[in-house]
Amino acid sequence: MKIILVGFMGVGKTTIGQQLATQMDEPFIDLDARIAEHIGQTTAEFFNHAGEARFRTVEFTLLAEVLDQDAFILSTGGGVLEQAESQALIQNSDAHVIWLDSTFANNVSRLLGTDAADRPLLLNNNIVTLEALWHHRQPAFAAVANEHIVTDFKTPAQISAEITAKIQQDSVLAFERSQIDALDNEILQALTARMAVVNRIGEIKAQHKLPIVQNGRMTTAKADIMARFGTALPAKLINEYLQLVTRTAIEHQQNMPQFGMH
Secondary structure, three states: OEEEEEOOOOOOHHHHHHHHHHHHOOOEEEHHHHHHHHHOOOHHHHHHHHOHHHHHHHHHHHHHHHHOOOOEEEEOOOOHHHOHHHHHHHHOOOOEEEEEEOOHHHHHHHHOOOOHHHOHHHHHOOHHHHHHHHHHHHHHHHHHOOEEEEOOOOOHHHHHHHHHHHHHOOOOOHHHHHHHHHHHHHHHHHHHHHHHHHHHHHHHHHHOOOOOOOHHHHHHHHHHHHHHHOOOOOHHHHHHHHHHHHHHHHHHHHOOHHHOOO
């Protein structure tokens, strides 16, 4: 099996690549790590003193060596497609090319938790420049990829399973389903955050001896939501959602120890 993972820096190519390699019992190769081993220093150090052109030349040479192997899970650097020759190598290979995609905001959020010493472009650019670079690279990722995976709000295990399923059975709806999966995860994460707020509200109500159900506030909130989303979503869906989350919040607060109920 040959799989190449492409995508912007911070999207999770190394993490997902390692997981896929373990699942498929194939060798994992991180192209940036191989470059660092080849040159004997970090990619950021080499990038800064030798320049991007020299870095891309070394990257192309080692990429070509990897693609000659019979099997691999390859995690590429975020800028591997900046050189036309490297882009052509990937595009013309017999590997499955998977584009791991994420919003720029989520990319940056993950990047802030990584070691900038291994990311020369993160060290040398501000947020505006990085966003422009993100937009610049999207068409190249789209051009080389066989599959497009939205990674937002998904665990590495979910992403790996999605990649495996796509390789085994292609579908014209694959990308749209990937987007739906990401949105479902985002919605559930938002509901989890909402329940945390419900807990805090319950504590405040108990402390100040306020009633759990405040009908005036609920009526106003429902009217505001309907005014904002009523033209985009069916009224029935909005009503059922509001009834569900309201009932869940009330039942949860009623069972909180502060209210003397269990």
